[in-house]
Amino acid sequence: MTIRHSLQVYFIMGSNNCIDNPLYVLEQALAGGITMFQFREKGRGAKTGTDKQKLALQMKELCRRYHVPFLVNDDVDLAIKVGADGIHVGQEDEPIDSVRRRCPEHFIVGVSATNVHEAVEADSAGADYIGAGPVFATATKHDAKTPIGLEGLAEIRRLIGNTPLVAIGGIQEKNAAEVIKAGADGISVISAISASENALTAAQQLKLRTIVN
Ligand SMILES: Cc1ncc(COP(=O)(O)OP(=O)(O)O)c(N)n1
Ligand SMILES: Cc1nc(C(=O)O)sc1CCOP(=O)(O)O
């Protein structure tokens, strides 16, 4: 599967994003058809050190069983150590050229963009995909920037051409289809799955809403 296609339903989660056991939630989401996963262990109550590494390895193994790419957020050293499929870095994380020098050649390297300038810069720097957002308001990331809206997402698509593009921030079943229509190759979500009553059906519904006819 190409990176573009893997972006269709890109689930992001850390242990502090869900009430249930995160491994149970992840397996339900995988069974429901998510196409990429990012381990994002940060914020209040997040695991650290060997506890974080152990959970990363357990989540990686689950993703391997479902043939879904396993990426790590921010923590390049951990991504390399656990044999992840890639890393996601934002504007305040390790620069992409430094990440490329340190990571295995096959690594998927995703880069965040909160505006058109950052998107064009990330594209020029050789990001494998761009995570653009927040598209809508979100309470999940305490330091999220001002929402760019569907217009901002469409402008980014116009400026980066065919580079794989995933939208993030406040995306739910009700607005997923319009995000794809605006030009994203896929949606990236945390709470739409991690805070749902049923992660399997939540993933299934998001997948149905992101199919382009
Ligand atoms: C797919 C995707 N897009 C954007 C982000 C946000 O990354 P960043 O700006 O580095 O913020 P944190 O997630 O590190 O708080 C992401 N993680 N994934
Ligand atoms: C991790 C993250 N990054 C964002 C960005 O704008 O770069 S918004 C966000 C949180 C997404 O959570 P939810 O799907 O629950 O809104």
Ligand SMILES: [Mg+2]
């Ligand atoms: Mg980051």
